Amino acid sequence: MHIPDGFLPPSIYLAGYSLTGVTTWYCLRQIRRAAIPPEQEIPKASLLTAAFFVSSAIYLPIPPTSIHFVMNGLMGILLGYYSFLAILIGLFFQAIMFGHGGMTSLGLNAVIMGFPALIAYYLFGLNFLPLKLRSFLVGALALALSAAIFTVVMISFIPADIDADVERKAILFSLVGYGIQSIIEGIFTMIIVSFLSKVKPGILTDKHETNS
Amino acid sequence: MKQIKWLSPLLYLGILTQSGEALAHGAHITYQEATGIQIIATYDQGDPMNNAQVVIYAPDDPTTPWLRGETDSQGNFSFVPDVNQPGNWDVQVRQAGHGAMISIPIGAASSNPETEIITVTTPESDYTFRQKILMSVSAVWGFVGTALFFSRQPTKKS
Numbered sequence: 171m172h173i174p175d176g177f178l179p180p181s182i183y184l185a186g187y188s189l190t191g192v193t194t195w196y197c198l199r200q201i202r203r204a205a206i207p208p209e210q211e212i213p214k215a216s217l218l219t220a221a222f223f224v225s226s227a228i229y230l231p232i233p234p235t236s237i238h239f240v241m242n243g244l245m246g247i248l249l250g251y252y253s254f255l256a257i258l259i260g261l262f263f264q265a266i267m268f269g270h271g272g273m274t275s276l277g278l279n280a281v282i283m284g285f286p287a288l289i290a291y292y293l294f295g296l297n298f299l300p301l302k303l304r305s306f307l308v309g310a311l312a313l314a315l316s317a318a319i320f321t322v323v324m325i326s327f328i329p330a331d332i333d334a335d336v337e338r339k340a341i342l343f344s345l346v347g348y349g350i351q352s353i354i355e356g357i358f359t360m361i362i363v364s365f366l367s368k369v370k371p372g373i374l375t376d377k378h379e380t381n382s
Numbered sequence: 383m384k385q386i387k388w389l390s391p392l393l394y395l396g397i398l399t400q401s402g403e404a405l406a407h408g409a410h411i412t413y414q415e416a417t418g419i420q421i422i423a424t425y426d427q428g429d430p431m432n433n434a435q436v437v438i439y440a441p442d443d444p445t446t447p448w449l450r451g452e453t454d455s456q457g458n459f460s461f462v463p464d465v466n467q468p469g470n471w472d473v474q475v476r477q478a479g480h481g482a483m484i485s486i487p488i489g490a491a492s493s494n495p496e497t498e499i500i501t502v503t504t505p506e507s508d509y510t511f512r513q514k515i516l517m518s519v520s521a522v523w524g525f526v527g528t529a530l531f532f533s534r535q536p537t538k539k540s
């Protein structure tokens with residue numbers, strides 16, 4: 171789901187950086203205003219950044235290509251406003267070390283994976299369903315949203331140099347894989363959240379009122 | 383005289399075989415040895431990018447495609463660049479929004495007639511598995527170290 175360099179017009183990459191810049195500023199502002207001091211939250215955010223960074227190296231062979239875990243829903247639930255920053259840093263390291271995504275596309279990739287994490291944080295805090303079902307839905311929805319943004323961006327800006335029909339069909343076909351990935355990530359989020367609610371409920375209640 | 387009549391077709395045949403060209407229906411097949419580029423497009427985990435779209439841009443006009451094509455079931459694609467256009471030839475391999483773009487430097491008159499094999503991986507990386515593990519471990523240690531730094535107990539000043 172990482173967009174590489176050179177695939178989209180420069181204006182789109184610039185728009186991605188603009189959105190990421192504004193969101194980063196907003197998240198830092200919210201963190202500064204939060205009751206919990208950043209020194210207490212950074213260790214958790216740092217460890218989850220490590221998990222996010224490594225997740226791109228774990229592949230699941232689901233046609234037409236293979237997928238790797240994103241876990242942005244779980245990041246949003248556990249980190250709140252830190253999740254966007256953690257994803258941005260994780261993406262930066264993925265790009266410079268392994269070429270997953272590129273440096274010009276970093277802002278756009280942060281939007282694709284970071285925005286759904288923030289939405290997941292808000293949705294999880296609404297307490298609309300029992301904990302397990304809610305964590306599954308939020309985890310699955312975050313990945314599905316990322317896939318949706320990725321698909322819309324890539325289909326909207328197919329260059330004239332390639333066969334647009336073939337590319338459009340390939341992108342839409344890959345949605346099947348992302349659908350399966352959403353379910354897997356939803357289940358994984360549910361397992362982690364329900365485990366943490368039992369062994370360390372504070373990690374969830376720091377940010378949300380749990381309703382298990 | 384009769385003997386000459388019989389010999390004439392043989393003479394023609396001899397001339398034809400010496401010329402080295404097939405005259406049937408006026409078809410000509412000539413070939414020239416040139417340096418070709420073979421692209422092997424794979425995903426990062428090693429799976430071939432089968433039936434991916436390939437667009438090649440010549441150095442003279444990097445905005446208009448010089449050649450378009452598709453990789454085979456093994457992710458292979460071959461082409462012979464125009465040696466009259468030395469410089470960086472950009473090759474983009476793309477499938478479902480994933481892919482990579484690389485620049486292949488082509489010299490003016492290459493003396494190497496063998497096909498050069500260039501592997502295009504997506505994302506583009508030439509690291510071995512061990513290197514990737516080492517890089518991952520070092521990066522993870524950086525994150526863990528950050529976590530440990532911020533979770534340390536405050537020390538009392540003596």
